[in-house]
Amino acid sequence: MAEVLIADDHPLFRDALQRAVIAAMPLATVHSADRVDALLSLIEQYPDAELLLLDLHMPGARGYSALVHVRSQYPSLPTIVVSGHEEAHVARRALAHGASAYIPKSTPGEDIISAIRCVLDGDVWLPQRLLGDGMALKPDEAEVAARIATLTPQQFRVMTMIAEGLLNKQIAYDLNVSEATVKAHMTAIMRKLGVNNRTQVALVAAHLAVDQDALPLIPDDE
Numbered sequence: 001m002a003e004v005l006i007a008d009d010h011p012l013f014r015d016a017l018q019r020a021v022i023a024a025m026p027l028a029t030v031h032s033a034d035r036v037d038a039l040l041s042l043i044e045q046y047p048d049a050e051l052l053l054l055d056l057h058m059p060g061a062r063g064y065s066a067l068v069h070v071r072s073q074y075p076s077l078p079t080i081v082v083s084g085h086e087e088a089h090v091a092r093r094a095l096a097h098g099a100s101a102y103i104p105k106s107t108p109g110e111d112i113i114s115a116i117r118c119v120l121d122g123d124v125w126l127p128q129r130l131l132g133d134g135m136a137l138k139p140d141e142a143e144v145a146a147r148i149a150t151l152t153p154q155q156f157r158v159m160t161m162i163a164e165g166l167l168n169k170q171i172a173y174d175l176n177v178s179e180a181t182v183k184a185h186m187t188a189i190m191r192k193l194g195v196n197n198r199t200q201v202a203l204v205a206a207h208l209a210v211d212q213d214a215l216p217l218i219p220d221d222e
Contacts, residue, residue: 002028003049007039007066008082009058013105017053017082020109024116025050036060036160040153043074051120053103056083056094056210060160063209064097065148069156071098072149078119083210088130090210097145097208101125144207150192158185162198163205 004021008014018030031046033039037060043049054067070079080101081094091102100119103112107127118125151159154175161171168186172179190196193204 002051003046004028004030005039005042005046005049005052006030006032007034007036007042007052007058008032008055009034010055013055013082016109017112020112021051021053021116023109024113025120034058036066037157039066039070040157043070043077044153047074049077051116052077052079053116054079054081054099056081056085060157060164062160062163062205064093064145065156065160065163065205065208067094067097067099068145068148068208069151069153073153080115080119080125085210091126091130093141093210095124095126102130103127104130141207144204147193147204148208151189155185155189155192158182159189159193159201159205162186162189163202165202 002025004025006014006017006021008017014032014034018032021028021030031042033042035058039054052070054070055061056063056067060066067079067081070077078100079098080103081099082103082105083090084105086104086106094102101115101124103115104127111127115125148156148159157175158171161174166174168179168182172182175182186198189201193201195201195204
């Protein structure tokens with residue numbers, strides 16, 4: 001029986017995606033997550049899942065960072081990005097980061113079903129209005145994506161929490177680990193990202209934001 005994963009923090013749209021999945025794959029079992037850390041746990045629980053539908057914006061996701069991480073750690077898992085963004089360049093950046101399809105949230109249900117079937121057949125799908133020439137990533141964005149791709153799942157969790165402004169003691173509490181463990185992850189993250197402090201870690205993550213606005217300064221509790 002096929003396992004399908006849905007990661008979206010909006011219950012109504014998550015239900016709509018589930019209905020589309022069942023219409024496209026009647027025998028599928030659907031598992032849902034509303035945060036990136038819950039999604040990573042789901043992927044570990046169902047490593048042979050056939051498909052992931054991933055929202056760009058939900059707790060623990062900053063722009064394309066979750067997509068980049070999932071594609072690097074689980075390259076055999078086809079990933080469809082769903083988003084409220086309607087812009088062609090946002091969709092094409094998603095494909096450049098490894099998505100197999102891009103579905104704006106305004107897409108009719110029958111088109112979502114078609115997109116799912118298309119990806120399961122090994123093809124790439126975009127809405128007709130967003131079709132056009134492919135988009136190459138800017139060199140700095142591609143470099144950041146390559147560095148983030150080297151993070152382990154736990155290091156990625158810590159990085160996203162840093163980008164959200166959490167202090168080490170808050171991260172340790174949420175992950176049920178010691179502050180010493182968080183600091184060890186911080187050291188590894190900074191080495192892999194080529195930066196020297198937590199503020200720079202957050203700014204690196206900002207390179208994968210959809211709008212690429214700079215993040216506010218993050219308090220340093222090292």
